[in-house]
Amino acid sequence: MKSPFPTLSPDEAALLVADGSTVGFSGFTSSGNAKLTPTALANRAKALHAEGKPWKIGVITGASVGQTLDGALAEADAVAWRTPYQSNGSLRKSINAGKVAYFDMHLSHLQPWLRTGFLGKVHWAIIEVASVEADGTVLLTSSVGASNTLALQAERVILEVNTRHPEFLRGLHDLYEPADPPHRREIPIYTPRDRIGSPVLKLDPKRIAGIVFNDAGDEVKEFDEPTPITRAIGANVAAFLAAERKAGRLPNGLPFQSGVGNIANAVIEAMAQNKEIPAFDLYSEVIQEGVINLIEQGRINFASGTALTLTESVQKRVYGAWNEYKDKLILRPMEISNSPEVVRRLGIITINTALELDIDGNVNSTHVLGKQMMNGIGGSGDFTRNAHLSIFTCPSTQKDGAISTIVPYASHIDHSEHSVMVVATEHGVADLRGKDPVARAELIIANCVDPQYRDLMRAYVKSCGAVHAHCNPDKAFIFHQAFQKFKDMRKATELL
Amino acid sequence: MKSPFPTLSPDEAALLVADGSTVGFSGFTSSGNAKLTPTALANRAKALHAEGKPWKIGVITGASVGQTLDGALAEADAVAWRTPYQSNGSLRKSINAGKVAYFDMHLSHLQPWLRTGFLGKVHWAIIEVASVEADGTVLLTSSVGASNTLALQAERVILEVNTRHPEFLRGLHDLYEPADPPHRREIPIYTPRDRIGSPVLKLDPKRIAGIVFNDAGDEVKEFDEPTPITRAIGANVAAFLAAERKAGRLPNGLPFQSGVGNIANAVIEAMAQNKEIPAFDLYSEVIQEGVINLIEQGRINFASGTALTLTESVQKRVYGAWNEYKDKLILRPMEISNSPEVVRRLGIITINTALELDIDGNVNSTHVLGKQMMNGIGGSGDFTRNAHLSIFTCPSTQKDGAISTIVPYASHIDHSEHSVMVVATEHGVADLRGKDPVARAELIIANCVDPQYRDLMRAYVKSCGAVHAHCNPDKAFIFHQAFQKFKDMRKATELL
Numbered sequence: 003m004k005s006p007f008p009t010l011s012p013d014e015a016a017l018l019v020a021d022g023s024t025v026g027f028s029g030f031t032s033s034g035n036a037k038l039t040p041t042a043l044a045n046r047a048k049a050l051h052a053e054g055k056p057w058k059i060g061v062i063t064g065a066s067v068g069q070t071l072d073g074a075l076a077e078a079d080a081v082a083w084r085t086p087y088q089s090n091g092s093l094r095k096s097i098n099a100g101k102v103a104y105f106d107m108h109l110s111h112l113q114p115w116l117r118t119g120f121l122g123k124v125h126w127a128i129i130e131v132a133s134v135e136a137d138g139t140v141l142l143t144s145s146v147g148a149s150n151t152l153a154l155q156a157e158r159v160i161l162e163v164n165t166r167h168p169e170f171l172r173g174l175h176d177l178y179e180p181a182d183p184p185h186r187r188e189i190p191i192y193t194p195r196d197r198i199g200s201p202v203l204k205l206d207p208k209r210i211a212g213i214v215f216n217d218a219g220d221e222v223k224e225f226d227e228p229t230p231i232t233r234a235i236g237a238n239v240a241a242f243l244a245a246e247r248k249a250g251r252l253p254n255g256l257p258f259q260s261g262v263g264n265i266a267n268a269v270i271e272a273m274a275q276n277k278e279i280p281a282f283d284l285y286s287e288v289i290q291e292g293v294i295n296l297i298e299q300g301r302i303n304f305a306s307g308t309a310l311t312l313t314e315s316v317q318k319r320v321y322g323a324w325n326e327y328k329d330k331l332i333l334r335p336m337e338i339s340n341s342p343e344v345v346r347r348l349g350i351i352t353i354n355t356a357l358e359l360d361i362d363g364n365v366n367s368t369h370v371l372g373k374q375m376m377n378g379i380g381g382s383g384d385f386t387r388n389a390h391l392s393i394f395t396c397p398s399t400q401k402d403g404a405i406s407t408i409v410p411y412a413s414h415i416d417h418s419e420h421s422v423m424v425v426a427t428e429h430g431v432a433d434l435r436g437k438d439p440v441a442r443a444e445l446i447i448a449n450c451v452d453p454q455y456r457d458l459m460r461a462y463v464k465s466c467g468a469v470h471a472h473c474n475p476d477k478a479f480i481f482h483q484a485f486q487k488f489k490d491m492r493k494a495t496e497l498l
Numbered sequence: 499m500k501s502p503f504p505t506l507s508p509d510e511a512a513l514l515v516a517d518g519s520t521v522g523f524s525g526f527t528s529s530g531n532a533k534l535t536p537t538a539l540a541n542r543a544k545a546l547h548a549e550g551k552p553w554k555i556g557v558i559t560g561a562s563v564g565q566t567l568d569g570a571l572a573e574a575d576a577v578a579w580r581t582p583y584q585s586n587g588s589l590r591k592s593i594n595a596g597k598v599a600y601f602d603m604h605l606s607h608l609q610p611w612l613r614t615g616f617l618g619k620v621h622w623a624i625i626e627v628a629s630v631e632a633d634g635t636v637l638l639t640s641s642v643g644a645s646n647t648l649a650l651q652a653e654r655v656i657l658e659v660n661t662r663h664p665e666f667l668r669g670l671h672d673l674y675e676p677a678d679p680p681h682r683r684e685i686p687i688y689t690p691r692d693r694i695g696s697p698v699l700k701l702d703p704k705r706i707a708g709i710v711f712n713d714a715g716d717e718v719k720e721f722d723e724p725t726p727i728t729r730a731i732g733a734n735v736a737a738f739l740a741a742e743r744k745a746g747r748l749p750n751g752l753p754f755q756s757g758v759g760n761i762a763n764a765v766i767e768a769m770a771q772n773k774e775i776p777a778f779d780l781y782s783e784v785i786q787e788g789v790i791n792l793i794e795q796g797r798i799n800f801a802s803g804t805a806l807t808l809t810e811s812v813q814k815r816v817y818g819a820w821n822e823y824k825d826k827l828i829l830r831p832m833e834i835s836n837s838p839e840v841v842r843r844l845g846i847i848t849i850n851t852a853l854e855l856d857i858d859g860n861v862n863s864t865h866v867l868g869k870q871m872m873n874g875i876g877g878s879g880d881f882t883r884n885a886h887l888s889i890f891t892c893p894s895t896q897k898d899g900a901i902s903t904i905v906p907y908a909s910h911i912d913h914s915e916h917s918v919m920v921v922a923t924e925h926g927v928a929d930l931r932g933k934d935p936v937a938r939a940e941l942i943i944a945n946c947v948d949p950q951y952r953d954l955m956r957a958y959v960k961s962c963g964a965v966h967a968h969c970n971p972d973k974a975f976i977f978h979q980a981f982q983k984f985k986d987m988r989k990a991t992e993l994l
Contacts, residue, residue: 083934085932097966098965098966099965100936100965100966103933103934103936103937104934104966105932105933105934106915106916107916108916108917114886115931115932118747118886119745119746119747120747120931120932121931121932122932182749182845183749183751183752183843183844183845183886184689184749184750184751184752184753184844184845186688186843186844186845187688187843188684188686188839188843190684192682192683193680249615250615251614251615251616253678253679253680254680255679255680256679256680257680341842342838342839342842342883342884343684343838343839343842343843346837346838346839347679347682347683347684347839348679348680348682349678349679349680349682364911369966369967369969371969371971372967372969372970372971372974373962373963373966373967373968373969373970374966375966375967379914379916383883383914383916383917387838387879387883388838390610390614390679413969413971414967414969415860415911415914416914416916417914418875418879418911418912418913418914419602420602420603420604420875420879420912421604421879435611435616435617436581436601436611436616436617436618437599437601438579438599438600438601440596440599441599466869467869469594469595469596470593470594470596470600470865470869470870470871471865471868471869471871471910473865473867473868473869473909473910473975474868474869475867475868475909475975475978475979475982476975476979478868478974478975479969479971479972479974482971483971483972486971
């Protein structure tokens with residue numbers, strides 16, 4: 003096939019994108035993002051800035067992307083604004099220094115917002131693909147994220163063709179774009195394995211400005227081995243779920259969602275090791291290495307996500323034995339993987355990690371000490387709010403006990419007490435369902451708070467006077483104040 | 499028809515309910531709740547307590563119910579715990595005094611939680627009906643709420659037959675109970691007027707313990723006339739919506755949801771008066787008098803809700819001209835009226851009232867000064883989280899300016915900044931979509947905060963130092979502290 007699309011060097015592609023543009027990039031948790039054009043854009047910005055000329059763009063992705071994109075552009079001071087999610091160190095620094103305006107949104111909102119114009123016009127989409135045909139048919143790579151909508155909504159498209167993703171991936175992706183209200187019908191997913199869309203994306207060839215070839219791997223980091231703490235959290239969640247099954251409140255066949263990271267991995271592993279929990283399906287965002295291992299062990303039957311986030315070696319292993327995986331994996335657009343409609347219909351058990359949580363059951367997923375943006379809310383709100391059973395996990399302390407992850411009042415609240423059903427640390431589980439705030443606080447303190455903080459926390463509760471919720475305006479942040487002052491929340495005793 | 503069910507006096511019915519029972523009552527915003535048996539239960543409790551004997555029950559309803567139920571039982575100290583929503587003064591006092599354990603939950607959760615057993619066994623359902631047939635077929639009255647699930651899940655049922663609700667209401671109710679996961683299918687509602695269930699509820703006659711006759715009206719209060727403040731809020735919302743239409747971001751045919759109360763009424767009225775907004779449909783919880791007026795004026799085409807909450811005189815007017823209303827009203831179970839799936843599919847524009855909100859866009863719907871429970875979150879989370887466009891309204895101040903409704907950091911957070919798109923006060927509108935926290939705070943201050951608080955608020959923002967979110971642990975609650983100390987938030991200047 004002779005491609006009708008001009009081949010561009012990354013630098014040639016970068017020249018196409020004007021200052022002030024809004025650019026949508028493929029990519030979700032560092033999987034499947036364009037890798038060469040973003041760095042060329044950063045270099046162009048640096049050169050223009052050196053000449054005293056402006057060049058900044060608005061950056062939209064599926065979710066977090068790595069150093070070649072967020073890192074390079076942030077370091078070149080080339081990002082005016084960013085949405086919906088990020089986790090790169092350089093970009094985070096720029097956001098927290100006020101150099102980049104970051105809008106932290108629910109991931110399930112992004113694609114409808116792009117279509118309705120709530121985020122303005124998208125000038126360019128820069129999308130990694132495994133292949134492109136002369137008629138504009140493209141095969142995506144290791145993620146879907148928002149790529150389908152970005153590519154369809156953008157005025158023009160640059161494709162980065164990455165041939166390390168083989169053509170036999172056709173069928174991994176299930177691309178479905180719902181009609182917008184008032185014309186929307188149901189999203190016809192009734193089990194995690196239901197296939198409702200197209201394996202490929204059809205683009206108008208006239209909108210494809212050119213092709214850049216890249217052969218770079220995804221920037222996916224290896225996970226840490228479980229620690230005694232993350233193992234204990236996992237075991238506590240697994241034991242709780244087994245008991246729920248025994249009590250008849252957890253029917254067979256409910257799928258699980260699991261957040262990203264070391265704790266999430268440890269929890270999934272513990273569930274797989276618990277013989278009272280039958281093999282299960284995932285309906286989640288990110289399919290990580292741990293999931294692949296459990297598919298191999300027959301403990302996970304099927305995994306639906308929006309990104310296949312694997313290190314190079316695991317990706318090789320999976321692609322090398324594709325026949326064993328191809329009927330067990332599916333990647334969907336993030337508005338479908340995170341759809342409130344589908345999450346509630348399937349009855350998903352959601353397991354996400356809290357950065358901080360408080361004794362009323364409110365969860366902070368985003369801000370360190372209420373100020374420093376970490377990564378963003380991601381899909382945790384989409385899943386938690388509509389879950390059959392929502393669980394948040396965290397270690398009870400950080401920094402050798404100097405930080406209690408559980409505080410009197412959260413310094414940022416992403417998930418309210420109404421949506422948080424169960425909390426688990428390495429010490430135990432607090433089942434908050436049906437409990438009033440007084441009972442909730444005592445359960446969290448007794449079962450989840452680290453023992454060295456329990457008396458302090460009870461003293462705070464007493465200081466509230468109130469018998470319903472627990473906001474004492476004079477003392478609500480004594481843990482945070484103690485950390486600011488003494489670098490140790492245990493010293494909050496002095497502020498009581 | 500000879501009824502096979504024993505007729506009971508309220509006192510006889512009350513004798514059936516044992517201490518420690520969980521009792522589910524019909525009723526939503528004081529519409530359609532059982533009226534005589536609850537008061538008889540309260541009298542029984544008082545008599546037993548006078549003899550030194552215990553008698554308390556767990557109380558579940560659709561939503562708020564009036565003095566004959568929540569009030570009487572609370573005053574008799576007969577409520578052990580309560581869920582999901584309440585607004586009666588006596589009960590509120592008991593909750594805030596720690597005498598009643600109140601679990602404040604999303605209304606769309608209640609019915610699935612009853613079926614899955616998250617709230618334990620329901621021993622009795624006490625349900626107001628317009629009629630009951632020998633085979634157990636019942637016609638509900640002025641609300642559905644959770645009545646269908648309560649009546650089907652409870653071990654036994656007492657019916658209060660209220661014949662002021664005529665038999666021709668058959669067709670007002672659309673009772674649909676979805677299968678539970680993993681067997682759930684779509685909820686097949688694609689427009690507010692879609693009818694998917696049964697007009698009547700079929701109960702097993704063996705589970706009906708008896709019938710109590712009541713002929714009492716619903717305890718629905720008249721709304722206050724709009725004030726200059728609520729009129730200005732309404733006009734601001736209407737102007738904003740008209741501008742959104744002009745900008746092409748508000749397609750025709752998206753239905754509206756509106757909260758309950760005076761501000762909500764004023765907003766709906768202002769929308770109806772704005773000629774740039776075409777006649778619209780409601781897909782909401784509560785159908786109030788204002789909606790009836792606008793149906794008569796041809797400004798509302800159709801209203802779907804879970805309660806028809808009308809004063810006696812308006813109810814008479816509607817029942818008296820039923821042919822004109824019967825094709826324009828529908829009442830659904832609250833898990834359907836508030837369904838996340840349906841809300842997002844229909845693309846609902848949601849308008850709810852904030853008790854307090856902060857400069858990051860977080861909303862407090864429930865707790866006065868972070869401690870005193872007001873009514874509960876109700877459906878505001880169900881609608882807001884899944885809205886096409888979510889709007890919160892409030893007057894900028896209360897108590898002659900001594901309270902700023904907008905504060906640096908909310909003292910309770912029910913809706914996080916991620917779910918709150920637009921804020922409106924009598925001063926103007928802040929459109930928070932796509933804005934980072936710095937821009938959001940300035941928009942809220944400039945457009946919505948009362949002028950006498952703007953400098954103070956900007957000084958707080960400056961004190962945060964941070965350029966992303968705005969939690970300064972030393973100063974976050976200076977407004978609340980100033981009110982506690984001086985009964986005037988303006989005095990927060992002294993605490994800066």
